[in-house]
Amino acid sequence: MLGLMTTDLNLDDSSVDPLxxxxxxxxxxxxxxxxxxELYDQIAPRVLGLVKRxxxxxxxxxxxxxxxxxxxxxxxxxxxxxxxxASTWIMTMxxxxxxxxxxxxxxxxxxxxxxxxxxxxxxxxxxxxxxEVRIEHERVEKAMSRLTQLQRQAVSLAYYGGYTHNEVxxxxxxxxxxxxxxxxxxxxxLRDELGVAS
Amino acid sequence: xxxxRGDNPADLTGAYALNALSADEKADVxxxxxxxxxxxxxxxxxSETAAALGLAAEPVQPSxxxxxxxxxxxxxxxxxxxxxxAPAAVPPLPSVPMIxxxxxxxxDGPTATxxxxxxxRVGTAATRAHKRWxxxxxxVLLAAAAAVVLFVGGTFAGQAFxxxxxxxxxxxxxxxxxxxxxxxxxxxxxxxxxxxxxxWSNSLGLSAVLVKDLPxxxxxxxxxxxxxxxxxxxxxxxxxxxxxxxxxRVLDGAMHAGDTVGITVEPRGGSEQxxxxxxxxxxxx
Numbered sequence: 001m002l003g004l005m006t007t008d009l010n011l012d013d014s015s016v017d018p019l020x021x022x023x024x025x026x027x028x029x030x031x032x033x034x035x036x037x038e039l040y041d042q043i044a045p046r047v048l049g050l051v052k053r054x055x056x057x058x059x060x061x062x063x064x065x066x067x068x069x070x071x072x073x074x075x076x077x078x079x080x081x082x083x084x085x086a087s088t089w090i091m092t093m094x095x096x097x098x099x100x101x102x103x104x105x106x107x108x109x110x111x112x113x114x115x116x117x118x119x120x121x122x123x124x125x126x127x128x129x130x131x132e133v134r135i136e137h138e139r140v141e142k143a144m145s146r147l148t149q150l151q152r153q154a155v156s157l158a159y160y161g162g163y164t165h166n167e168v169x170x171x172x173x174x175x176x177x178x179x180x181x182x183x184x185x186x187x188x189x190l191r192d193e194l195g196v197a198s
Numbered sequence: 199x200x201x202x203r204g205d206n207p208a209d210l211t212g213a214y215a216l217n218a219l220s221a222d223e224k225a226d227v228x229x230x231x232x233x234x235x236x237x238x239x240x241x242x243x244x245s246e247t248a249a250a251l252g253l254a255a256e257p258v259q260p261s262x263x264x265x266x267x268x269x270x271x272x273x274x275x276x277x278x279x280x281x282x283x284a285p286a287a288v289p290p291l292p293s294v295p296m297i298x299x300x301x302x303x304x305x306d307g308p309t310a311t312x313x314x315x316x317x318x319r320v321g322t323a324a325t326r327a328h329k330r331w332x333x334x335x336x337x338v339l340l341a342a343a344a345a346v347v348l349f350v351g352g353t354f355a356g357q358a359f360x361x362x363x364x365x366x367x368x369x370x371x372x373x374x375x376x377x378x379x380x381x382x383x384x385x386x387x388x389x390x391x392x393x394x395x396x397x398w399s400n401s402l403g404l405s406a407v408l409v410k411d412l413p414x415x416x417x418x419x420x421x422x423x424x425x426x427x428x429x430x431x432x433x434x435x436x437x438x439x440x441x442x443x444x445x446x447r448v449l450d451g452a453m454h455a456g457d458t459v460g461i462t463v464e465p466r467g468g469s470e471q472x473x474x475x476x477x478x479x480x481x482x483x
Contacts, residue, residue, distance in 0.1 A: 029280070033272050040265060045257035053255045062264045063377070069268045070275050070373045075366075077280040084246055091252035092245055099217040140254040158218040159251050165213040166220070177209075184212030184244075191247040 021086035028076040036073055043087065044069070047094045054098040054162040064101050068094050095159070102162045143193035151186030154179055211237060215244035274383075274397070275376050276408060276446050278369060371448035375404050388412070388461075388478040396459050396480035403452040405459060405482070414441035415463065422468045423449050426458040426479075434459075436468040456483040 019027075019035070021042060027035035047068055052061040071093060079089055144152055150172075157168045165183060169176045191197075207230035213219050214227045231238050375381060378399035385395045392412055398405035407423065415421065420436035432451060439445035449459065460476040462469075 029277070031277060033269065036272065037265075037269060040268065044260050044265070046253060046255070048260045049257040050252045050255040052258050058258075061258075062260060065260060066264060066268050066271075067373050067377050070271060070377060071369060073272055073275055074278055074369045074373065077278050083242070087253060088246050088249040091249040095248065095252055096217055136250065137254045140250055155216065155251075158213065158216040159248055160255070163218065164220060165218045168218065180209045180213055182212075183216060183218065184209065187212045187215060187244045187247050190250075191243050194247060194250055196243050196246045196250065 021090075022081050025072075025076050025079050025086045025089075026081075028073065029079065039072070039086075040069060043090055046087070047090065050091060050094050051098045053160055054095070055101060060101070061098075064097055065094075068097050071097070099162050139194060140190075143190050146193050147186050147189055150174075151182045151189065154182040155186040155190070158183055208237065211241050211244055215241055215248045271376050275372065276444050278365060279440070279443070368448050371404060372406055372446070374402055375399050375406055375448070378402055378404075382482070384480045384482065386478060386480060390477070394461075394478045394480075396482065398453055398459075398482055400453070400455045403454070404448065405453045405457075406446055406448040407459065407461065407480075408444050408446040409439070409461075409478070410444050411442055412439040412445040414439050418466050419463055420466050420468055421445075421447075421477075422462050422464040422472070423447060424460045424462065424472060424476075425449065425451060425453060426460055427454060427456065431460070431472055433468055433470065436464070453482070456481075458482065 024035045024039040055061045169179045394409045423434040424431045434449035437447040460479040462472045462474045
């Protein structure tokens with residue numbers, strides 16, 4: 001029953017609801033539970049998608065997704081639309097919480113045993129080929145392709161793998177200083193390619 | 199500039215935006231960001247870039263049970279008061295009203311801000327206190343609570359939690375407790391009739407108190423929380439209230455199963471041991 005739902009993703013959520021995520025978030029800040037439910041419906045699959053990418057285990061990913069949405073509910077009063085879009089705000093929170101979970105010891109060990117010997121360096125290609133229909137994926141894919149292979153590996157391991165820069169250095173067998181530079185240069189390149197500016 | 203760990207924090211903005219730093223390194227970068235506007239801008243932009251990577255991950259449909267579980271927890275999850283934003287830097291969004299309204303006076307309080315300097319009236323009344331209430335059984339303790347007359351602070355106490363990091367840590371603690379599999383709850387009223395709730399999780403060793411419309415205190419006093427058990431009363435943090443809405447605080451330190459949680463009014467900054475009778479006490483077993 002629940003398994004079937006994963007095949008029924010509504011990928012075109014913006015046309016279904018007249019209210020933007022930013023407007024919904026403003027209502028959530030006033031304690032509007034209906035608006036919260038709508039916001040959840042719009043973005044929960046994206047949040048869970050990222051969290052599961054990081055944590056692998058589905059049940060654990062749903063737990064963390066619950067924490068993320070309760071934090072959205074709590075802190076919607078502090079969202080500043082002038083500082084960026086609602087999706088950005090939410091995905092930033094989601095990534096931080098998922099990474100926190102990985103760094104909490106037992107969750108990290110469970111995850112490592114699930115990942116096994118999977119080569120995380122190719123993780124980015126997997127994302128690109130499965131969701132390439134979506135515009136933002138194409139944008140990201142295109143931007144990613146402008147990085148050097150080494151920058152791309154380092155950024156993917158850190159962001160999608162949830163590894164610290166120390167761990168990335170160990171996996172790629174390069175000095176930590178080099179990883180720092182690659183992560184920063186890689187992200188700056190991505191920023192410029194994606195046209196992100198504040 | 200070199201951080202305590204010998205790094206140049208300016209090199210770490212990328213790793214910071216990707217959450218790829220240890221807690222210590224993260225703190226170094228944040229200290230560095232405090233002093234550099236251009237670095238803050240860079241980190242902001244790189245964080246937005248990282249979020250774009252997040253949106254590119256393949257969506258996964260959550261179970262229906264997750265939605266109902268989250269929706270069921272909203273009512274018991276307090277929302278944070280908005281941070282006061284410097285108007286010159288970032289204009290407040292008109293569509294987001296400030297709640298709870300910080301300018302509101304407690305209904306029955308005197309008004310002048312200078313009143314904040316007035317002497318603590320509760321302290322004197324309650325310190326002639328007899329025995330140490332926190333060493334007595336809870337029943338006695340609750341009776342004592344009911345007998346206390348609480349001075350209602352006459353001035354707006356200000357938003358209790360100004361420090362952003364503290365607020366985030368508090369919010370995270372509250373979410374942990376609310377989302378725990380063994381969350382328990384005890385409801386009662388304070389000595390002057392405000393509804394008060396203790397939520398806790400024995401597995402996490404965490405608890406939080408929530409009090410509705412708790413009166414604001416003057417600048418010279420704080421509410422202080424206590425974990426009380428056979429070993430005595432351990433201070434567990436201070437807080438203040440805006441006088442309206444729900445004041446809440448996740449307690450500092452570890453809760454042990456069966457601990458009693460009490461709130462007293464103490465001189466600003468708190469005391470090492472309770473100096474007044476509690477306005478409320480909860481028994482967690």
